Amino acid sequence: MRLVFNRQNITISASIAIMLMLATIVSNNSYAITGVLDRSAAKKPNLFCENIDTETAKITDKMTSLSDKLTLAWTDQDQQVETRFQKIETEVAAKRTQAETNLNSNFAKLEAKATTDSQKQAVQDYEIAVRDAISVRRTAFDLARQTFQDSVKEQVALKRSTVLNQQDAFKSSVDSAIIAAKASCLDDGASTTVRTTYQTAMKAARDTFQSNRTKDNSVKNQIQTFATTRNNAFKSAKETFKASLETAKLALQQAFGEDKASI
Amino acid sequence: MKIHLGDHDKSGFSIVETILVIAAVGIIAGLAFVYLTRSNTTQSSTANQTDNSASAEIKTAAPVGTTDSVTELVVKAVESEAEIDSSADIQIQADSTSADSAITNLGGAYDASSL
Numbered sequence: 001m002r003l004v005f006n007r008q009n010i011t012i013s014a015s016i017a018i019m020l021m022l023a024t025i026v027s028n029n030s031y032a033i034t035g036v037l038d039r040s041a042a043k044k045p046n047l048f049c050e051n052i053d054t055e056t057a058k059i060t061d062k063m064t065s066l067s068d069k070l071t072l073a074w075t076d077q078d079q080q081v082e083t084r085f086q087k088i089e090t091e092v093a094a095k096r097t098q099a100e101t102n103l104n105s106n107f108a109k110l111e112a113k114a115t116t117d118s119q120k121q122a123v124q125d126y127e128i129a130v131r132d133a134i135s136v137r138r139t140a141f142d143l144a145r146q147t148f149q150d151s152v153k154e155q156v157a158l159k160r161s162t163v164l165n166q167q168d169a170f171k172s173s174v175d176s177a178i179i180a181a182k183a184s185c186l187d188d189g190a191s192t193t194v195r196t197t198y199q200t201a202m203k204a205a206r207d208t209f210q211s212n213r214t215k216d217n218s219v220k221n222q223i224q225t226f227a228t229t230r231n232n233a234f235k236s237a238k239e240t241f242k243a244s245l246e247t248a249k250l251a252l253q254q255a256f257g258e259d260k261a262s263i
Numbered sequence: 264m265k266i267h268l269g270d271h272d273k274s275g276f277s278i279v280e281t282i283l284v285i286a287a288v289g290i291i292a293g294l295a296f297v298y299l300t301r302s303n304t305t306q307s308s309t310a311n312q313t314d315n316s317a318s319a320e321i322k323t324a325a326p327v328g329t330t331d332s333v334t335e336l337v338v339k340a341v342e343s344e345a346e347i348d349s350s351a352d353i354q355i356q357a358d359s360t361s362a363d364s365a366i367t368n369l370g371g372a373y374d375a376s377s378l
Contacts, residue, residue: 008359009356027278040327055378057326059373061325062372062373063297063369063372066365066368066369066371066372067369069291069368070365070368070369071360072363072368073362073363073364074362074365076361077358077359077361078357080361081355081358084355084358085350085355086356087351088347088348088351091347092344092347092348092376094338095340095343095344095347096344098340099336099340101335102336103333103336103337105338106329106333107333108331109329110329110333113329114374121374126330130333130337132272133273133337134337137341141341142343145348148348152355152359155359156359157367163366170369170370174372195378197375198378199292199375199378202373202375203375203376206370206373206375209369209370210367210370213266213367213370214364216355219356219360220341220359222350223352223355223359224278227348227349227352229348230348231345231348234341234348238338238342238345239343241337241338241341242334242338245333245334245337245338246334246341247328249334252330253330262375263329263330
């Protein structure tokens with residue numbers, strides 16, 4: 001290999017060397033400038049990331065507070081429902097006591113009308129038949145009423161379970177959004193998308209919860225269905241009761257024979 | 264002959280005149296009170312007698328068909344008992360949904376647009 005140091009070759013080599021040097025200088029300066037900018041951004045995170053701990057703590061506190069209020073509302077609700085059922089029991093008991101007094105009064109009148117032994121026995125049989133019919137009717141009513149009340153309580157409990165599940169899902173979504181936002185802020189405090197991503201996730205969590213709540217309005221309708229079932233049971237028991245009364249009455253009239261008009 | 268009234272010619276009423284007027288008003292009011300009280304008592308008594316007559320009619324009517332009375336009585340008792348239950352249904356529905364606002368409020372923990 002033979003090197004030829006002529007003027008043209010030296011000029012080209014010098015030019016290449018100068019270009020390489022310039023390129024090196026420019027690229028070094030460029031990195032230096034970029035580095036300064038990056039360090040500047042790291043030192044000044046956006047306001048969202050600066051306040052994220054405070055703001056998310058407010059949200060979780062608020063959610064806890066609302067959850068506590070719901071628990072209290074449910075406790076009040078239990079008392080209201082129980083008081084309502086108790087009131088029904090008390091009123092029914094009072095009605096039955098009053099009916100018993102009136103019934104005894106009428107039975108006494110019937111006993112006064114029975115003059116013969118057979119008539120007296122017929123009156124006794126009538127009284128027993130009426131009391132049996134009343135007992136059967138009351139038992140049927142009590143059962144229908146208890147079934148209704150149990151169904152209402154079950155429906156309320158079912159709704160609470162559904163709400164608790166929805167609440168857990170809501171909280172979980174919110175927690176995930178908060179964790180993701182905090183991680184993004186740690187990763188890049190100057191990110192312009194972290195806030196919008198967080199807002200979108202939080203909105204989705206809330207919308208899902210509210211949408212599920214809107215769909216769940218079944219308790220009122222269910223209670224109406226339970227009431228219809230109970231009323232049908234009442235109606236059936238009443239018809240059976242009336243038939244039993246009629247049978248007892250006919251037997252008594254038969255025993256009184258010609259005197260039946262007096263009873 | 265003239266009677267000199269002296270100081271009595273001054274305008275206004277004397278104490279004696281005032282007392283006499285008050286006494287007269289009191290007597291009239293007392294008489295009115297006694298009259299009204301007797302009148303009310305008489306009306307009340309008449310009303311009671313009417314009620315008693317009505318009750319007596321019901322009571323005397325019952326023995327004519329005592330078994331019918333028994334049937335009517337116990338059937339009415341059944342109906343009024345059923346009425347107790349059905350009249351409470353709306354309240355029970357309201358009780359069962361009384362916590363709904365607290366449930367809905369759960370979603371109001373934050374406003375997504377202002378986060």
